[in-house]
Structure formats: structure tokens, C-alpha cells
Amino acid sequence: MLSLNSATTTRTTHNDIGYVRPPPATASRCDSVDRVSLLPALTGTFGDAPDAVRVGDHATDFADLAGAAGALSRRIKGARSAAVVATSTVETVVAVLAGLAAGVPVVPIPPDAGTGERDHILRDSQADVLLNATTGPEGVEAVPTRPNDRAPWTEPPKGETALILYTSGTTGKPKGVPITSEAIAACLDGLAAAWDWTSDDRLVHALPLYHVHGLVLGVLGALRTGSRLHHTGKPRPDLLANANGSLYFAVPTIWHRVAAAPAEARKLSSARLLVSGSAALPAGVFTALRELTGQAPVERYGMTETLITVATRADGNRQPGAVGVPIKGVETRVDDTGALEVRGSTVFAGYLGRPDATEAAFTDDGWFRTGDVATIDADGVHRIIGRASTDLIKTGGYRVGAGEIEDALLTHPAVHEAAVVGRPDDDLGQRIVAYVVADAVSEETLVEHVATTLSAHKRPREVVFVEELPRNALGKIQKHKL
Structure with missing residues (x-):
């Protein structure tokens, strides 16, 4: 294992070949599905159900979702980019899918964003339409959804930017990160294989719909694998426990609340997999969930710029603080300071309109500098120590x-x-x-x-x-x- 106090560590490259056990036979089902479509659930590949997608109290089926998105897509065709006020609603899901179908980059905006943050994102992304809103700032047309409009779903164009996600802006104004449909597909297929995620699952979460975890994994992931989706609206332990999911996504704050509610936590014992991400899961919460639900959670690692690159497999060794091994198509390495670098099919090409930031973000040989410090053991299992800027202390x-x-x-x-x-x-x-x-x-x-x-x-x-x-x-x- 790499020691943070070692000054002589050389670069070690890891990928998904050689140290990961092959997935069980059921996991390979994700490779048997026709992947011509980015979101095959919208084309009828997996059948349908009246509550295939539920957000809060609003449930719909895949066909109706596709029809609503198809209709809205025709109204925004030709826009430079489409901003979406990403509330936790079915309307947000429709708006995002409409942008994808229209071939217009989708720009999710946090619903609680201040005026300054919102205006920066709108200007930087050159959004000229704003979805999920009744009014927009000067130069941006608000395009509300018409509840009864329906039109055929159109497959998103390949090789184009599908989403423009924005970084958290902790070191300056948020930067735009263009994400292609190919990167989304590679990420989701890698996770489907790692977690045996299929159309037999019912995914439950309450994550925000404007970032990788809640939107890409939590919505597009369900529509790619065909799993049913239940977004509980609010991250309350009772709502999560009563949703009867087989697969749960949450961040450590939510898992901490679940662990603090033993009666609700025990109801999750029927779930197949509990996934934690976006921040480190405290060891105490890991242990509490294992004791209350009968299974340890799995952790994963990723960034806006890379999507999810490393994950603990469903059949892997679940350890507190371990985020697993690279998914298919991703390679990782650490330099002699412990800084983690990645490359592969999920990694973005560069920041929107920021060639200076892009150049600084990549090594001369094309690896993305994550800014995180990590250790990788002999089995390829990664542990994230923290951010190099704030979590590597020289004392x-x-x-x-x-x-x-x-x-x-x-x-x-x-x-x-x-x-x-x-x-x-x-x-x-x-x-x-x-x-x-x-x-x-x-x-x-x-x-x-x-x-x-x-x-x-x-x-x-x-x-x-x-x-x-x-x-x-x-x-x-x-x-x-x-």
C-alpha cells in the first residue's frame, strides 16, 4: 500500500483486469441488452409499469415519460443549451430527457441557487431556454411543460454534449463540464456490471437532480438499466424504508439519519444493495448499517469531470473507507505524493471555455488530475484520503x-x-x-x-x-x- 510519508513511491497503474473476480452470470445480463439506445427503457426494451418512475407522489410509466419528453424536445430544438431548474419532480426528469432528445446540451441548475450563481451558469453555458420555470432572466426564454403534450421519443445524437454539469466552485466560480452521451453510457454500464444492476431492480433514492449522483446515476441509470425508479422527494428515513427498494443510493448524511432510526433501518434488510457516495462514509455509520440491515454498504468514487470511476463490487470485499476498484474502461494511478489520476471512457475532454483550467487539469500524457489523495492496495482497492489542497497536511x-x-x-x-x-x-x-x-x-x-x-x-x-x-x-x- 502506498504510504503518504513515502518519498520514493513510483506510479502504479490499475485497471479492471487481473485482480477483479469475474462477475456472476446474472451480472452479465447488462451486456445482453441492446445498447443502441442511450436509454432503452424509453423505447420499450424492458416493458412498462404504471409506477415505473415515481418522484414523490407523482408516478408515471416509461411510455408516458418518453412521450412528454418527446413533445417538449420539439419546442426547444435548435437552442444553444437548455437550462433546467432541477427540482425533485417528474417535470425535471421530463425536461432533462427533452434536452437529450433535442440534441441540446442540458444544464441543470440547483433550485436553491442564488441569483449570482444562476446567472453565472446561464451566461457561461450560453443557455437560451430555461425549462421547469415560468420566467427567465433577460435573453433566456422560459419554456414551461405542457402537461398533455405527447410526441414520439427521439434518440439523442451520438458524439455530442448531452449535459453541462457545473463544479461546486470551491476554488472560484463554478466551471462547466461537458459530458457526452458516450461517457454516460460507459459509466452506467460499468456500474451495472459492478453492482449486478438490472431491470429486476427497484432503485430508491432522494438525491438532488442536478449532479452526477442523483441525475446521471439516479435517473439516467434507471432508464438505461430498466430498473424501476422511486425518488422519495425528501430524504426521510421512513420514506426510504417504506419504498421497498432492492437498490438504494444515498450520501453519508442520509445514511447517518437512517442509522439513527433503527426501526426504519431494519426495513432495508430486504434490499439487495446499499450504495454510498459523494463523500466518505464514516466508519461508525458503516458498522451501524451492517448491524441493522444485515449487510455492509458499498462505496464508490467519482467526480463531475470523470463521472463514477471506482466502485466496490456487489460481490467484492466491503470495507469501511474503501471505495473499490476501477469500473470497466477506466484506469487509475497515483504519483509519488499520493495524488490520484484517472483516464478512460468516462472522463470529460475539458472545461467549457476554459483552456487554461483544462491544461492544468491534465498531465502531459493525458491523465486527469483528480486533486484527491488516495492509496491503492495490492488488490487494486482504492481509499480516498482527501483533497490534496485541503486534506494533505505538511506538518x-x-x-x-x-x-x-x-x-x-x-x-x-x-x-x-x-x-x-x-x-x-x-x-x-x-x-x-x-x-x-x-x-x-x-x-x-x-x-x-x-x-x-x-x-x-x-x-x-x-x-x-x-x-x-x-x-x-x-x-x-x-x-x-x-
Whole structure:
């Protein structure tokens, strides 16, 4: 395993050949489906059901969804790009599918986006129509859905940009990430193989519909595999538990809430697979879910720029903190600082209108720099230590991963959440500072706990107790706000 304190580690390349057991026979069914269509559920490949797609209290079938999207697509044909106010509704699903059918890049906008963020995304993407809205800013036409309109579904054109997703903007204004239909297909087929995800599944989640996890996996994934989809609207444990799914997607914040509701968590024991992503799942939540549901969750890793690249297989070894192995078509490597780089069929070609940022994001030999620090063991299993910019702390001549210290803090029974950062220090270069949500416990106790759990030089020099940690909508801790 790569050591973060090693200065001599050479690059090691990993792909999905050689160390991953072949999938069971049932998993290969994803390869037997006709993949000429990007979303074969909309062409009748998997049959239909009255509640094939349910969002909140609104249910529809695949055929009606295809017809509504086909009608809306004809009204926006020829637009430069189509922004969508991505509320958790069937209307959002229709709007996204309409853009795909029209061959118009779809630009999801968070429904709670401030005016500044919204206007930046609209200008940067050159959106000239706004869907799922009744009014738009100057120069952008609002195109509302007509509930009774229906027209045949049209297959999205190949080789074109399907989505323009925007980064979180933690290091400046959000950047546009063009995603092709081929990248979407490669990602979803890789995950279908890894998770034995088929039309027999019922997918349940409550994720936002403006990013990779909720939109690409949580909506387009269902329409590509043919699985039924139930978006519960709100991420409440009772709604998730009563949805009777076989496959569940959630972020750690939601899984933490589920684990804190034992009666609801136990109802998930009938599910086939519990998937966590978008941020690291705390070891305590991993253990609680395993005890309450009878199975350990699987974790996966990806970014807006790469879609999902690494995943724990359904038949793989499920370990706390491990995000698995590369999916088919993806390769990974780490450099001598532990920085993770990827390449493959799911990776974008470059930022929208930002050649400078694109050049900085790729190595000279074409690998994408994720900005994350990772370890890869002999079996190819990846563990994400954290962001290189905030989670690789250089203190007293050592390189220390913030995630390792956070995991150590979370093993103390009084600690509920933890985030570790490096602060400038005249003596050490950076000192380790821990922000902690905890019951009554002293700073000295937690410092000693880390020092005895890990090496002494990895102990926090300061512990700050807070009521909650700042997180974005996907549950990721926003360390720049600490």
C-alpha cells in the first residue's frame, strides 16, 4: 500500500483486469441488452409499469415519460443549451430527457441557487431556454411543460454534449463540464456490471437532480438499466424504508439519519444493495448499517469531470473507507505524493471555455488530475484520503492525510463528526486542527486518543468544538468554510 510519508513511491497503474473476480452470470445480463439506445427503457426494451418512475407522489410509466419528453424536445430544438431548474419532480426528469432528445446540451441548475450563481451558469453555458420555470432572466426564454403534450421519443445524437454539469466552485466560480452521451453510457454500464444492476431492480433514492449522483446515476441509470425508479422527494428515513427498494443510493448524511432510526433501518434488510457516495462514509455509520440491515454498504468514487470511476463490487470485499476498484474502461494511478489520476471512457475532454483550467487539469500524457489523495492496495482497492489542497497536511516534515485523523477521531465514542484541516504555522509549516461535533469530552482527551491510535505526530494541535459541520447538498464537508 502506498504510504503518504513515502518519498520514493513510483506510479502504479490499475485497471479492471487481473485482480477483479469475474462477475456472476446474472451480472452479465447488462451486456445482453441492446445498447443502441442511450436509454432503452424509453423505447420499450424492458416493458412498462404504471409506477415505473415515481418522484414523490407523482408516478408515471416509461411510455408516458418518453412521450412528454418527446413533445417538449420539439419546442426547444435548435437552442444553444437548455437550462433546467432541477427540482425533485417528474417535470425535471421530463425536461432533462427533452434536452437529450433535442440534441441540446442540458444544464441543470440547483433550485436553491442564488441569483449570482444562476446567472453565472446561464451566461457561461450560453443557455437560451430555461425549462421547469415560468420566467427567465433577460435573453433566456422560459419554456414551461405542457402537461398533455405527447410526441414520439427521439434518440439523442451520438458524439455530442448531452449535459453541462457545473463544479461546486470551491476554488472560484463554478466551471462547466461537458459530458457526452458516450461517457454516460460507459459509466452506467460499468456500474451495472459492478453492482449486478438490472431491470429486476427497484432503485430508491432522494438525491438532488442536478449532479452526477442523483441525475446521471439516479435517473439516467434507471432508464438505461430498466430498473424501476422511486425518488422519495425528501430524504426521510421512513420514506426510504417504506419504498421497498432492492437498490438504494444515498450520501453519508442520509445514511447517518437512517442509522439513527433503527426501526426504519431494519426495513432495508430486504434490499439487495446499499450504495454510498459523494463523500466518505464514516466508519461508525458503516458498522451501524451492517448491524441493522444485515449487510455492509458499498462505496464508490467519482467526480463531475470523470463521472463514477471506482466502485466496490456487489460481490467484492466491503470495507469501511474503501471505495473499490476501477469500473470497466477506466484506469487509475497515483504519483509519488499520493495524488490520484484517472483516464478512460468516462472522463470529460475539458472545461467549457476554459483552456487554461483544462491544461492544468491534465498531465502531459493525458491523465486527469483528480486533486484527491488516495492509496491503492495490492488488490487494486482504492481509499480516498482527501483533497490534496485541503486534506494533505505538511506538518513538521511529515505528509499526513486528514482523512486518517478524522477516522481516528470518529472511533472515540463521544465524537459524531470530524473534519481536519491544516493551518499555517511558523514552526511546523502547518498545524493540524480538528473541528469536531461531539458529546461532552475534553480537547486533551481527543488529542491523546489520536496520539495513541496513530503516530504521535498526527495528533491535532488544536480541537475546535462546533454544533455542526458545513456541508453542501450532497453531504460533502465544505472545509473552506471552517
